[in-house]
Amino acid sequence: MAENRGTGQEKAEHSLPAAISAQRVTKVFGDGKNKVLALDDVSLTIEENEFFTLLGPSGCGKTTLLRLIAGFDQPTSGTILLRGEEISHLPPNQRSVNTVFQNYALFPHMTVAKNISFGLEMLGKKPDVIEKTVGDMLALVKMEALRDRRTDQLSGGQQQRVALARALAPRPQVLLLDEPLSALDYKLRKEMQIELKQLQHDTGITFIFVTHDQEEALTMSDRIAVMHVGRILQVGTPRQIYNQPSERFVADFIGKSNFLSADVLAVEGRHARLKLSSGQEVGAAIPDGMTPDGSVTVVVRPEYTQIFPKSNDAGDLQGVLENIVYLGTDTHYHIRLPDASIFVTRSQNQCKVTEAFRAGQSVSVVFSPDSVQLLRC
Amino acid sequence: MKNDKLASGPVGDMQRKRTRRNWLLSAPALVVLAAAASGPLLIVLVYSVLSAGEYGGVVWKFSTDAWFNVVFFRDIFDGTTTLADAHMKILWRSVRLSFMTTLITLTIGFPTAYVIATRPRETRSFWLFLITVPFWTNLLIRTFAILEVIRNEGLINIGLQMLGVIDKPIQMLYTDFAIMVGMTYVYLPLMVLPLYASMERLDFNLVEAAYDLYATRRKVLRRVIIPLVKPGIIAGSILVFIPSLGAFVTPRVLGGGKKMMLGNLIELQFGAGRNWPLGAALSVTLLALVMAALLIYVRSTQSHSGSVR
Ligand SMILES: Nc1ncnc2c1ncn2[C@@H]1O[C@H](COP(=O)(O)OP(=O)(O)O)[C@@H](O)[C@H]1O
Numbered sequence: 001m002a003e004n005r006g007t008g009q010e011k012a013e014h015s016l017p018a019a020i021s022a023q024r025v026t027k028v029f030g031d032g033k034n035k036v037l038a039l040d041d042v043s044l045t046i047e048e049n050e051f052f053t054l055l056g057p058s059g060c061g062k063t064t065l066l067r068l069i070a071g072f073d074q075p076t077s078g079t080i081l082l083r084g085e086e087i088s089h090l091p092p093n094q095r096s097v098n099t100v101f102q103n104y105a106l107f108p109h110m111t112v113a114k115n116i117s118f119g120l121e122m123l124g125k126k127p128d129v130i131e132k133t134v135g136d137m138l139a140l141v142k143m144e145a146l147r148d149r150r151t152d153q154l155s156g157g158q159q160q161r162v163a164l165a166r167a168l169a170p171r172p173q174v175l176l177l178d179e180p181l182s183a184l185d186y187k188l189r190k191e192m193q194i195e196l197k198q199l200q201h202d203t204g205i206t207f208i209f210v211t212h213d214q215e216e217a218l219t220m221s222d223r224i225a226v227m228h229v230g231r232i233l234q235v236g237t238p239r240q241i242y243n244q245p246s247e248r249f250v251a252d253f254i255g256k257s258n259f260l261s262a263d264v265l266a267v268e269g270r271h272a273r274l275k276l277s278s279g280q281e282v283g284a285a286i287p288d289g290m291t292p293d294g295s296v297t298v299v300v301r302p303e304y305t306q307i308f309p310k311s312n313d314a315g316d317l318q319g320v321l322e323n324i325v326y327l328g329t330d331t332h333y334h335i336r337l338p339d340a341s342i343f344v345t346r347s348q349n350q351c352k353v354t355e356a357f358r359a360g361q362s363v364s365v366v367f368s369p370d371s372v373q374l375l376r377c
Numbered sequence: 378m379k380n381d382k383l384a385s386g387p388v389g390d391m392q393r394k395r396t397r398r399n400w401l402l403s404a405p406a407l408v409v410l411a412a413a414a415s416g417p418l419l420i421v422l423v424y425s426v427l428s429a430g431e432y433g434g435v436v437w438k439f440s441t442d443a444w445f446n447v448v449f450f451r452d453i454f455d456g457t458t459t460l461a462d463a464h465m466k467i468l469w470r471s472v473r474l475s476f477m478t479t480l481i482t483l484t485i486g487f488p489t490a491y492v493i494a495t496r497p498r499e500t501r502s503f504w505l506f507l508i509t510v511p512f513w514t515n516l517l518i519r520t521f522a523i524l525e526v527i528r529n530e531g532l533i534n535i536g537l538q539m540l541g542v543i544d545k546p547i548q549m550l551y552t553d554f555a556i557m558v559g560m561t562y563v564y565l566p567l568m569v570l571p572l573y574a575s576m577e578r579l580d581f582n583l584v585e586a587a588y589d590l591y592a593t594r595r596k597v598l599r600r601v602i603i604p605l606v607k608p609g610i611i612a613g614s615i616l617v618f619i620p621s622l623g624a625f626v627t628p629r630v631l632g633g634g635k636k637m638m639l640g641n642l643i644e645l646q647f648g649a650g651r652n653w654p655l656g657a658a659l660s661v662t663l664l665a666l667v668m669a670a671l672l673i674y675v676r677s678t679q680s681h682s683g684s685v686r
Pocket residue numbers: 029030036037038056057058059060061062063064065
């Protein structure tokens with residue numbers, strides 16, 4: 001963890017200034033008994049033109065971090081740089097950063113067009129520039145027809161678009177989005193995910209997107225920071241986060257995982273032999289920067305495994321099939337291992353083939369050493 | 378045509394029954410309203426067109442003298458008619474002082490309400506409680522308290538003299554200024570409470586949004602906060618302006634007998650003046666003024682909300 005942070009920071013110093021760089025930021029709310037450590041020594045570098053996502057469960061400090069970047073709150077300690085310049089002391093109206101609020105916060109006493117032009121007017125832009133930009137923004141979010149509507153007459157999805165257009169109109173260097181899709185229904189949310197990603201690509205503005213929905217984070221992000229109780233646990237591309245979770249919490253929060261405890265038998269180069277608590281021996285690739293010894297945890301994704309009827313020539317795991325959950329696209333098999341824990345495997349359904357397994361049957365599971373992730377306990 | 382059929386059918390019957398029951402249920406309220414509001418008003422209206430009795434009261438003889446006297450003054454000796462200067466002066470003073478009082482309470486009350494509304498939720502009720510504390514004492518006592526502060530041998534003058542800022546006491550008592558200070562003090566809570574109510578409902582995310590969109594503090598106030606708390610500003614202004622216009626205790630104590638307001642003038646006619654019809658006519662005038670003020674308020678808000686920029 002500490003090593004990871006160090007390398008991230010060095011890289012930032014050598015390349016172009018990052019869009020946002022948070023250095024050892026801590027935020028404490030309240031004092032005495034009511035003291036809340038909302039952010040605990042957070043360091044983070046977000047590159048120019050990135051779609052960056054802060055992902056974590058509710059209450060982990062995502063909004064707090066956004067509010068510090070926007071300038072609504074001041075960090076208790078640490079600094080925040082915008083394109084290499086310290087902004088910690090600047091009020092929100094002097095930072096080229098705009099926010100799309102969770103509840104949109106549209107001005108109810110103004111029309112759609114007036115909402116969008118607000119930021120431009122405050123910046124003292126010329127009327128013809130404002131007129132043109134508002135037109136462009138309305139076109140960008142496909143709201144031309146509703147430009148003179150009052151915002152309380154709009155649907156949730158439309159309000160969302162106006163909020164986006166309003167925040168994008170002044171062309172901020174960084175756009176902050178605090179769970180902007182959480183109030184929308186499932187189908188609209190899926191559409192907006194794609195539109196948002198497209199919008200980020202078209203405008204070239206750095207997006208910092210907050211969500212507690214891991215699927216949303218994986219779909220949209222260039223990189224993801226996984227947060228937990230005020231700390232950043234891991235930063236990486238969706239693939240890295242999913243395939244090489246650095247901690248048990250990350251593996252558990254993103255996607256589904258099986259956790260097996262094991263002892264290290266031998267290390268050969270980047271490969272380890274492990275003895276599972278069930279007695280079985282398996283191989284596993286060693287992730288970068290880890291030297292396994294003693295006991296470790298093996299993370300196995302359900303879809304990276306295969307289930308077979310039990311045969312005598314082993315397999316990696318053996319157990320009794322307890323439950324078969326048919327999900328249309330695929331089927332989940334819940335297997336009771338000898339140590340009484342449940343192991344889940346998942347296989348994609350082939351066309352209309354009838355179920356080959358039945359509950360109560362003994363089965364074995366196979367996975368490749370490269371598909372598992374090793375964690376220090 | 379369809380409706381006719383429906384009305385005579387079972388549905389129509391039920392609807393009619395319901396209407397009748399609603400009327401019946403609201404009857405007590407209507408009776409109270411008629412007896413307590415319209416009745417006295419009607420009496421005042423009738424009295425204003427009767428003749429004055431010799432020792433107060435009215436004589437049941439139609440006369441427009443009272444209304445004539447509201448505006449004009451007839452000299453007893455040469456019978457010439459001039460505008461009733463004294464009345465006009467008092468009327469003007471009433472409107473002017475009430476308007477100033479409203480303006481001052483708004484200026485003081487707005488930041489006060491804002492500060493309370495932005496305190497943590499637990500401490501707000503405490504601050505509100507403090508605002509209402511003056512209501513716990515009698516109006517007369519509160520007014521005398523102000524008198525103690527501003528009279529020539531009062532707190533301010535003694536204090537300033539001791540500090541050597543002034544040699545002679547500043548005459549504050551029995552001036553328009555005194556009346557204004559008194560009314561501001563007495564009516565301030567009536568401004569703060571409705572202002573607070575609308576500010577508490579204000580979504581402070583909107584303030585942050587405006588601030589985020591490069592608005593200065595002044596612009597946030599002008600473009601977002603004031604338009605959104607306008608209902609509170611209007612309610613507070615009405616609640617302060619109207620009782621100020623009719624006030625008579627405060628101007629009596631702090632204005633002495635010299636600086637009268639409409640309320641004092643009316644009181645005078647029913648008391649020492651023994652001219653009940655004139656008192657009634659003046660009361661109706663006051664009522665008309667209040668109505669006009671309300672109408673202007675309503676008009677101004679409508680035209681504003683129609684063309685919000
Ligand atoms: N203004 C505040 N005062 C006190 N505690 C706060 C305040 N804002 C946030 N917190 C606390 O900080 C923690 C992180 O909150 P937040 O950043 O809103 O989480 P998230 O957005 O990830 O759900 C929570 O425990 C929350 O209760």
